[in-house]
Amino acid sequence: MIIKCPKCNKLLEVPKEKLGKKEVCEHCEHIFVVDESVIYKETQTTPTPISTASSEIPKQAPSLPPISPIKKKKPNIVLRIVLTAIITIIVIGVIAVIMESQQQGESSYTQTHVPTTVTVASGTYKIEAGRYIYWKFNCKEGDRLSGYISVPEYDINVWLIQGDREFEAFKRGETFYYLSNVSAEKTSYHSIDCRLEEGTYYIILDNKYSWFNSKSPTIQLQLISD
Numbered sequence: 001m002i003i004k005c006p007k008c009n010k011l012l013e014v015p016k017e018k019l020g021k022k023e024v025c026e027h028c029e030h031i032f033v034v035d036e037s038v039i040y041k042e043t044q045t046t047p048t049p050i051s052t053a054s055s056e057i058p059k060q061a062p063s064l065p066p067i068s069p070i071k072k073k074k075p076n077i078v079l080r081i082v083l084t085a086i087i088t089i090i091v092i093g094v095i096a097v098i099m100e101s102q103q104q105g106e107s108s109y110t111q112t113h114v115p116t117t118v119t120v121a122s123g124t125y126k127i128e129a130g131r132y133i134y135w136k137f138n139c140k141e142g143d144r145l146s147g148y149i150s151v152p153e154y155d156i157n158v159w160l161i162q163g164d165r166e167f168e169a170f171k172r173g174e175t176f177y178y179l180s181n182v183s184a185e186k187t188s189y190h191s192i193d194c195r196l197e198e199g200t201y202y203i204i205l206d207n208k209y210s211w212f213n214s215k216s217p218t219i220q221l222q223l224i225s226d
Ligand SMILES: [Zn+2]
Pocket: 005, 006, 007, 008, 009, 010, 025, 026, 027, 028, 029, 030
């Protein structure tokens, strides 16, 4: 005969003679009388509807099937949430990897960025007495102007002028401003290597001061954006 301890609910096997007598639970040491209430029946595990009035059974029976789908749905919802979370994490991860690779692409582009070189002036030019020649160029912030002007037999004025207004003043023979660190008066060889701020510039080979001699300067001038 199997009985159930009323305190700890553990099952104990006792001889049938114990019925109506006291028993000590070997698990929790609870002392109780072995009667019908403690006898363990396997049918006790069946749901309570069986003990209810028979008229209620048909009522509950149809309500049972909906209960089990609801119970099944709960893990489904949890599973869906978990799956959605996993998919979201994967999608975010993939986006992060793509963005990172794009950033790496940008940075490697910067690292391998080759400076662009634009030729401002190149060649040998004959400039008559009292005349000048010029090149106009636009410059981005920090561009480097690099090169030289050479007039082996004679000399020449080299002016670097910023802005149209100053160039107009130069053309009219008025006072004009030039970049003194890059310009040179009566030079036979002048090298240029400087960084410029953004703007419009004129490089002028000026033979206006000469009364008789034409000049044949060679100029090599580049604008480097790095
Ligand atoms: Zn017990």
